Structures are given as structure tokens and as C-alpha cells.
Amino acid sequence: MKLRNFAFLSLVVCLVMVVSALAQDAVSGTWSGDWGPSPGDRNNITLDLKWDGKALTGNITGGQNVSGTIPLQKTTYDAKTGTIHMEAGANSSGRSVHYVVDGKVDKNTMTGTWNHDNRKGDFKLTKK
Secondary structure (H helix, E strand, C coil), X not given: CHHHHHHHXXXXXXXXXXXXXXXXXXXXXXXXXXXXXXXXXXXEEEEEEEECCCCEEEEEEECCCCCCEEEEXXXXXXXXXXXXXXXXXXXXXXXXXXXXXXXXEECXXXXXXXXXXXXXXXXXXXXX
């Protein structure tokens, strides 16, 4: 009887660890969608993210007048609340642009604010 209880408890612990690991990595992957200051002014973007349980890294591709891939710089992700913060710098049309992105991950959707310079807007991305 003790062996059966131990086996059951071990199985439960393993399942909890697997589910916890999957939940914490809900942000890793490729996200696509758009951001913009209004429904009529949107910019298509792709966001590639990797969460190792402690650090969030990634790149942004796309956006207005931006070519190439933009590496993320200051990033945070709270797996418990789903909140995410990202900053990135790029050159756009010969000038330096600093992006600040704050959002929330909810299953396969990420939404929030996407700002640079004096442009403020919202974003919605879907995980591929």
C-alpha cells in the first residue's frame, strides 16, 4: 500500500512540474500581429521570444520604415501574471528610435501598449 501511495504521489509531482514548466514558457515562440496609434494606422510586426525561466530574449521584425531584425534590450516577463516589458532601439529613416512595449500574455494572445518617440499606440499579437 505504501508503494502504491508513493508511486501516485510521484506521478502527481511529475505532472505538476511539467504543467508548471509549460505554463512558464507560454511566452516563447513566434508572435505576429500589428501595432499602431489608431485602427487606420497599423504596422505589421513579428516578435520572436525565448524565455529560459529567468531571462527573456528576442527580436522584432517589421514596423514602419524599419528594415531587418531589431534585438530586444531591456526585457522582463512575469510568468505568474503574464505581464511583459520590452525595449528596443533601431534606426528608422536615418534616425534613432527607442521602442517601449508593455503588455500581457493570455494564452496565445499578447496585447498592450507599443510606443516610440511621440507615437503611442496599442498592439495585438497572436502566437503561431
